Amino acid sequence: MAEASFQPDWFSKPGDTLLTLMEQRELSSEDVARKLGCERAVVQGLLSGVVAVDDGLATALSRHVGGTPTFWRARQSKYLAALARAAEAVPKERGSSWVKQFPHRDIAKYGWVDRNAKRDELVRAYLAYFGVNTPDEWSERYERSMKETAFRTSPTFASKLGAISAWLRRGEIEAAATPCSAWQPKRLKENLNAIRVLSKAKSPTYFLPRVRKICAEAGVAVVFVRAPAGCSASGATKFISPDKAMIVLSFRYLSDDHFWFSFFHELGHLLLHKSSMTFVDGEPGVSGDLEAEANDFAANVLIPPSRRDELMDLPPQREPIIRFAYSVGVSTGIVVGQLQHRSVIRRNQMNRLKRRFNWQEISEAAT
Secondary structure: OOHHHOOOOOOOOHHHHHHHHHHHHOOOHHHHHHHHOOOHHHHHHHHHOOOOOOHHHHHHHHHHOOOOHHHHHHHHHHHHHHHHHHHHOOOHHHHHHHHOOOOHHHHHHOOOOOOOOOHHHHHHHHHHHHOOOOHHHHHHHHHHHHOOOHHHHOOOOHHHHHHHHHHHHHHHHHHHOOOOOOOOHHHHHHOHHHHHHHHHOOOHHHHHHHHHHHHHOOOEEEEEOOOOOOOOOOEEEEEEEOOEEEEEEOOOOOEHHHHHHHHHHHHHHHHHOOOOOOEEEOOOOOOOHHHHHHHHHHHHHHOOHHHHHHHHOOOOOHHHHHHHHHHHOOOHHHHHHHHHHOOOOOOOOOHHHOOEOOHHHHHHHHO
């Protein structure tokens, strides 16, 4: 067959090329957005395939990232043709049942796939979003990768896989575009206390960029992704390459105690468990020895074991809790959360000492 007529049965979006160039130049999504003079969401859309490379973007990418305008236009054209062939090759019933797993209303609202996609375009949209050529490839990547952890312990996990995988995928896209040093577990351990001290800060605008920076220097991309309907995960951990780990956090309860415990829980997975495993935490029924180990790790980082007896003797009163939190160097909300978790106080007690967040300030802080 002549080379000109060759039609591959796989596709690669222009965003894959953009990501490679970003990694070579150590550029973040924010860096590229500034260079292109666009919103960060446009760059994220290019990486996920939602945003097409038009003439204006082709020129801007050529000028600020690399390649020629002709290269980028051809890249977009070939991608769309290959994606269309992949979608057409999926049997209609298989495609229809596959896309029904995903909470499309939220996914479209968040801008993860084209919100204007029609029903008969959804297979193509989700193949593009997940970067897979078939639903079977999606299953291989997400279902089988989590069987070692969540599937082993949660009978309801399979029914939520569509929502969870969509959330995880968004984390992968954002983490891939986050510049990081190579994975250095020793450095991460050495910086645990520096991260822990940040729990005392009130504003996400202050502590989130610093958490991300410290972790990136140890090879961990920390990203914050709002969970869509059907996904009640609070955090997840995965190595997206041999030298780069991802922590994705959902800020599920929008409180400081839950955020910090979830964060250190995920760090526990990275430092204690196999890099080949994907952990999704916060879903009902997800338990087991590895989860218990990560829980113990988080609890021991937040409240040193040597201070545990003092914690357990605290009364449900404002002043003693504030004094104890100050003495151990964490927020009062963390102390309240630990007291509630250990049933020293009730779940409805002392909640005013917790800090509350909203997604607008989280999004602003993350960029």
